[in-house]
Amino acid sequence: MCGTQSSAQMPSLAMRRLRACFLGAAMSLLLAGPAAAADGETGVNCASGSKAEPTDLISACSTIIDQTANPNADRAAALVVRADANARTSGGQTAALRDLDRAIALDGRNARAWRSRGDLLRRAGGDLNRAASDLSKAIEFDPQDAEAYELRGVVYINQRRLDRALADFDQAIKLKPDYAQAWSDRGVTFHLGGDNEKAIKDFDEALRLDPKRPRTYTNRGNAYKQLGQLDKSVSDDSEAIKLDPKVPEYYDNRGLSLAAMGEYDKAIADYDQALRLAQRPNFFTNRGDSYQLKGELGAALSDYEAALKLDPNFAQTYNNRAVLYKKMGERRNALADYETALRLDPGNENAAGGRRTMMAEIAKFGDESERPLATNSGNGPSFDCATARREVEKVICADPQLGVLDRQIAETYERVLKAANKRSANDLRKSQRDFLATRNASFGRPGYDLRKVMQDRLQRLNAMES
16 A cells, blocks of 8 residues: 655655555465365375465365365365465466355355455455455455455555445454554554554554564554654664565655655665665655755756656656756746646646746746856856756756866866876867766766766866876
C-alpha cells in the first residue's frame, strides 16, 4: 500500500501525501492440507505449513490430487496446499490460481480455498472486488477465521474503503487479540484516515506483541512525522533499517524526516542508499527536493529528469521541477511544468497556485530570466547569462556557487594558458574543450554531479598553476 508521503520540508515544494510506503503485510497462506501419506520418493507430506521445498510439496500434493478415487474434500485440500507451493515459485501465481479454482469447484464450502484465492488475487494485483468477494465467502463458511477478516481489511484499504477496513480489523482483533498484523494494519487505516494518535497506539500494541516488525516501525515513524515528532520518526525508521536493511522505502522514509529537519546532507545519503537498492521515481524526486533546498540546482534538475524518465506521468515531480525552474528564472518552463502537473493531477492545489503565480509573473515581466548576472559583474559565471541557451548554463547562472566556480575555472584556465609553452598550451586548450563538451553532454544524466565535476576541474587547473 504505497501511497505518497507529505513532508514539512518547504511550503513551495508540495511533497506527495503519504509518499512513504505504508506497507501492509504480505500475508502468508496458512493452509490446512489433508492427512495424507508421504510422497514415496521425497518423504514429504502434502500438509499445511510444511517446510519442504515447493517442488517437493507440489509433487506430494499432486499424488493425492491425481487419484480421482480420493474424496473431493481431500483433493480440494491438497489443491489448496499445492496452490501455496506454486505461489512460492517464480512465475507460479497462474498455476496457484488454477489450483484454487479447481479446489473451489471440488469443494465449494472450503473456506481456506476462498480465503487463499482472495488473498492471491490481491497480491497479484488482480480484481480487488473479486478478491473482496472471495474473502467474504471465506468468512461466510468460517466466521471464526480471524485471518480472513484481516485479509479482507487489507483489500478494503487498497480500495480506500476505510470504514469497512476498520470493521474487519476490529473483528480480527476480537477473534484473535494477539494478532499483531491486525493491530498494525488497523494502525495504517487510522493513519490514512488522519487519526495519527490512534494509529500510533495500534502500532505500539503490534510492536508489543511482536517487536521484530520493521514495517510497523516505519509505519509508526510516518505517523510521528505527520504529528511533527521528527526525532521519533527518525528513530523508528532507523530501527526498521536495523531489522531489515534491504528495504529501500525505509531509507526513503528516514530521508524525508531528516529533510524536514533541515538535515539535507543526511537525507541525501539515505536517498542514495534507497536508490542503490531500487531505482524509483519518488526516490529521485525526494533527493532532488533536498538538493534544491540545499541550493544545488543542477543536481536537483538532474534528479527530477531521472524521475520523469522512469515515470513520465509522475505529477509531483513536474510540480517540484516547476519550483526549480522558477528559481532559475525560467518562467516559461515553470508554467509548462505546472500545467503538466495539473493535467496529471487536477486536484493538485500547489500546482494550481504555482500556475496562477507564474501566469501573473509572465504577464508582468515576460518569460525571460530575471536579471541574469553579467560576465563583468565579478560575481557571476564567465559567460553572459542573458544569452545562455544550454540547460547546464542556465543552472550555473541560477546557482551563485556554481557561477563563482565557473568564473574561477575560466580565470585559472586563462592564467595557466598564458604561462604555458606552445605545446602545453595546445594540450590545455584541448582538455578545456573536452571538459566543456563532456559537461554539456552529460548534464542531466542520472548520477551526474555538476558541482563535483566543476570542483575537480578547478582543482586540476590549480595544480597546473602551482
